[in-house]
Amino acid sequence: MSNTFGRLLRVTTFGESHGPAIGCVVDGCPPGLEVAPEDFVEDLARRATGRSRHTSQRREADAVEILSGVHQGLTTGTPIALLVRNTDARSKDYDAIAEQFRPGHADYTYWQKYGLRDPRGGGRASARETTMRVAAGVIARKWLAQRHGVMVRGWLAQLGNVVPRSADLGAVEGNPFFWPDAAQVPELESYMDALRKSGDSVGARVTVAATGVPPGWGEPVYGKLDAELAAAMMSINAAKGVEVGDGFASVPQKGTQHRDEATAAGFLSNHAGGILGGISSGQAVVVSVAFKPTSSLRLPGRSLDVHGNEVEVVTTGRHDPCVGIRAVPICEAMLALVLMDQALRHRAQCGDVGDISPRIPG
Numbered sequence: 164m165s166n167t168f169g170r171l172l173r174v175t176t177f178g179e180s181h182g183p184a185i186g187c188v189v190d191g192c193p194p195g196l197e198v199a200p201e202d203f204v205e206d207l208a209r210r211a212t213g214r215s216r217h218t219s220q221r222r223e224a225d226a227v228e229i230l231s232g233v234h235q236g237l238t239t240g241t242p243i244a245l246l247v248r249n250t251d252a253r254s255k256d257y258d259a260i261a262e263q264f265r266p267g268h269a270d271y272t273y274w275q276k277y278g279l280r281d282p283r284g285g286g287r288a289s290a291r292e293t294t295m296r297v298a299a300g301v302i303a304r305k306w307l308a309q310r311h312g313v314m315v316r317g318w319l320a321q322l323g324n325v326v327p328r329s330a331d332l333g334a335v336e337g338n339p340f341f342w343p344d345a346a347q348v349p350e351l352e353s354y355m356d357a358l359r360k361s362g363d364s365v366g367a368r369v370t371v372a373a374t375g376v377p378p379g380w381g382e383p384v385y386g387k388l389d390a391e392l393a394a395a396m397m398s399i400n401a402a403k404g405v406e407v408g409d410g411f412a413s414v415p416q417k418g419t420q421h422r423d424e425a426t427a428a429g430f431l432s433n434h435a436g437g438i439l440g441g442i443s444s445g446q447a448v449v450v451s452v453a454f455k456p457t458s459s460l461r462l463p464g465r466s467l468d469v470h471g472n473e474v475e476v477v478t479t480g481r482h483d484p485c486v487g488i489r490a491v492p493i494c495e496a497m498l499a500l501v502l503m504d505q506a507l508r509h510r511a512q513c514g515d516v517g518d519i520s521p522r523i524p525g
């Protein structure tokens with residue numbers, strides 16, 4: 164029931180935010196890749212709550228246990244099962260809204276679909292699930308880097324109305340916003356402090372890019388690389404829009420402006436975001452994702468309860484004022500997972516084709 168994605172690299176996640184554990188099964192990873200519990204620490208910490216005052220203050224250990232698929236430090240080609248135990252759920256925060264539908268939240272649609280729901284922490288709809296995407300993504304990132312030299316990087320490209328004044332990727336890991344301009348960090352700190360005090364939330368835009376992707380990954384027509392990236396990104400909690408390359412900015416552009424011309428020295432621009440006809444061109448694959456403002460707010464909002472009564476919903480507890488911030492490593496993971504799946508599929512069908520001339524430098 165759609166808890167699995169990918170074709171040759173198949174990822175299944177399971178678990179609820181306030182259940183005993185969350186986990187995933189990564190099936191289809193080639194044998195011989197070194198994988199150890201320490202590999203997951205950095206990316207899980209980048210995504211985790213409670214690492215700065217600007218995110219939810221829930222403090223999870225987020226320790227990955229490898230249950231299968233790895234022997235003596237190497238993947239065996241069998242399903243890799245990863246488990247993370249929930250250690251800091253506080254379910255009483257949800258008692259008061261257990262029978263209410265938070266405006267803008269999946270509470271209502273889960274209720275309509277299943278006729279019942281686990282209200283604790285949003286259950287399966289919680290961003291907690293994304294922990295396992297990031298864990299699975301660690302494996303994909305490692306394989307892509309070792310096998311193909313592909314590197315995946317993400318950053319926050321907008322927070323509310325604030326946009327980066329420069330694109331210094333060296334600054335991204337040095338601040339709690341994944342922001343590519345260190346000089347703006349004090350401005351963001353004040354913005355987020357005021358937002359948190361007001362009780363409101365705000366949206367954000369995340370951009371992710373993969374460099375080193377060779378030409379040829381992606382399948383026409385229903386398995387287009389951009390189509391699968393869009394589906395993967397839209398499956399992230401709170402995602403409301405995806406752009407590839409120039410995306411919606413392409414609308415007013417002229418063809419002469421949008422097309423990426425090339426010389427023997429390489430492509431002269433990358434409006435296409437590294438994908439032509441659903442297949443990678445050898446340029447950086449660039450995807451942007453819009454995240455809506457978090458719907459769990461302490462500011463009252465009108466809604467109904469499960470009995471049909473009109474209510475004012477007030478959500479207390481430990482919520483992210485901008486869930487888009489923590490989405491940076493999640494988008495990176497989804498990009499890596501889609502790329503690895505497509506790389507394996509390309510190898511399966513077209514592995515004998517080899518390198519084709521001319522190859523335009525990215």
Ligand code: EPS
Pocket residue numbers: 180211212219220221223252253256283284285288289290291292294400459480481482483
């Ligand atoms: C979330 C609400 C909060 C966040 C949670 C995502 O959950 P709780 O109310 O249970 O603390 O802390 O994020 C995580 C636990 C996580 O690991 O990302 C939500 O409604 O999506």
